[in-house]
Amino acid sequence: MADTPLRLSVAQLESRLDGFVTEYLKDKSPETRGTYRRTLNEFERYHATRAARPSSRFKFVETDVEAYKAYLMEERELSQVSVSTYLTALRRLCDYLVARGELDDNPARGVKGNRRPQSHTRGVLTEDEVESLFEAVPKTTEIGRRDRALIALMVYGGLSEVELVRADVGDVDRTLMGTFLHVQGKGRQSKDEAVPLDPEAVDPLEIYLMEREGAAPTAPLFVSHGHRSAGTRLNTRSVRGRVNTHLRAAKVKRRGISPHSLTHTAALIWLNSGVPVEEVRRRMRHGTLETTMISFKKQGLLKARGDDE
Numbered sequence: 001m002a003d004t005p006l007r008l009s010v011a012q013l014e015s016r017l018d019g020f021v022t023e024y025l026k027d028k029s030p031e032t033r034g035t036y037r038r039t040l041n042e043f044e045r046y047h048a049t050r051a052a053r054p055s056s057r058f059k060f061v062e063t064d065v066e067a068y069k070a071y072l073m074e075e076r077e078l079s080q081v082s083v084s085t086y087l088t089a090l091r092r093l094c095d096y097l098v099a100r101g102e103l104d105d106n107p108a109r110g111v112k113g114n115r116r117p118q119s120h121t122r123g124v125l126t127e128d129e130v131e132s133l134f135e136a137v138p139k140t141t142e143i144g145r146r147d148r149a150l151i152a153l154m155v156y157g158g159l160s161e162v163e164l165v166r167a168d169v170g171d172v173d174r175t176l177m178g179t180f181l182h183v184q185g186k187g188r189q190s191k192d193e194a195v196p197l198d199p200e201a202v203d204p205l206e207i208y209l210m211e212r213e214g215a216a217p218t219a220p221l222f223v224s225h226g227h228r229s230a231g232t233r234l235n236t237r238s239v240r241g242r243v244n245t246h247l248r249a250a251k252v253k254r255r256g257i258s259p260h261s262l263t264h265t266a267a268l269i270w271l272n273s274g275v276p277v278e279e280v281r282r283r284m285r286h287g288t289l290e291t292t293m294i295s296f297k298k299q300g301l302l303k304a305r306g307d308d309e
Contacts (some may be wrong), residue, residue, distance in 0.1 A: 005059040006102055006103055008047075008060075009051060010051050013048075017037070017040055017044065017093070019100075020036075020093050020096045021036060023096075024095075024096040036089050039089040040090070042072070042076070043089070043090055046068060046071060061107050062111060065090065065107050066111055069087060069111055069113075072087075077244075077258050080113075085113075091106065091109060094106040094108045123257045123264075124296075126301075130269075132252055134152075135250065136250035137151060137249075145204070146208050146222060146225065148207075149208040150164060151204075151243060151246065152201045154263055155265050155266055155269070156197075156201040158195070158267060158283050159181070159195060159263065160263055161236045162236055163184065165234050165236050166183070166191075167182075167183060167184075168217060168221055169209070169212070169215045169216065169217055169219045169221055170217025171183070171221065172209070172221070173194065179202045180194040180197060182195075222239070224238070267296075268296055268302075270283065272301075272302065272303045277289060
C-alpha cells in the first residue's frame with residue numbers, strides 16, 4: 001500500500017501522544033506508559049523542529065521514519081539499542097494512529113531498528129588521542145576547567161554521563177584511603193557505590209571545586225556557567241554536547257567515538273597499567289568484562305603482560 005501522508009501540528013501531535021498513553025496503553029503498567037512517553041519525547045522534539053518548515057515537515061511516511069532513524073544515529077549519536085527502543089515507541093504510536101483511522105498502514109513497520117550488538121561498538125581513544133583531547137580543553141576559563149574535570153572523571157575514573165550529572169558536591173569523599181565519588185548509576189535508586197578516583201581524575205576535579213568554594217554539599221557537582229543558566233545542574237545532553245565539542249576540536253572524533261567511549265577508554269588505561277581484570281570489572285561496575293577484553297585484543301590495544309593479560 002502506498003505511503004499516506006499525515007501532517008500534524010505540534011498541538012495535534014501532543015494530543016495524539018496523550019491519547020496514545022492514556023487510551024492505547026491503558027492496560028499497561030504506569031512504568032511502561034511512562035517509559036513510552038519519555039521515549040517519544042525525543043520524537044516530539046524532532047517533529048517540532050520540522051513543523052515550522054513545510055518542506056521538511058514530518059508526514060508519517062516511511063521515508064520520514066528513515067530520516068528520523070538517521071537523526072537518532074548520526075546527530076544524536078545514540079547506541080544501537082537506544083535507536084531500536086526509540087523506533088519501537090514510534091512504531092507503537094503509528095499503530096495507534098492506524099487504529100484511529102488517520103493512517104492506512106504503519107509507516108514505521110518497514111523501518112527496522114538496529115540489532116543489539118554482540119560486542120562493544122564504542123571505540124576507545126589511544127594514549128596520544130587522550131593527550132590531544134586534554135590539550136584541546138582550555139585551562140584558562142571556568143567552563144574549560146569544569147570540562148577538564150568532567151572528561152578526567154570519564155577517562156580516568158570510568159564514570160558515565162548519568163553518574164556525573166546526578167553527583168553532588170557532597171558525594172566527593174576524601175579519606176585516608178584516597179578520594180572516592182559516591183554515585184547513583186543508571187537504574188539505581190540511591191548512591192550506593194563509592195568509586196575510587198586515581199590522581200589523574202582527582203586533580204582536575206579539585207581545581208574546579210576550588211573555584212566553587214562554599215558550595216553546599218547538596219549542590220550539583222557540575223553546573224552550568226552560562227549567563228542565563230548559571231548554577232543549574234548540567235544534564236546528560238549538555239555533558240554529551242560539551243564532550244563532543246572537545247573531541248572535534250582535538251580532531252579525534254570519528255565513527256565509533258562518542259562521549260561514552262571515554263568510559264571504555266578508562267578500562268583500557270587500567271588494564272594496560274597492570275590493574276587486575278577483577279579490579280577493573282569492579283571499577284567499571286560491570287557484571288563481565290569478557291566482551292570488552294575480546295574487543296581490545298582484536299584491536300591490538302592491550303599491552304602484552306604475559307600470564308596477567
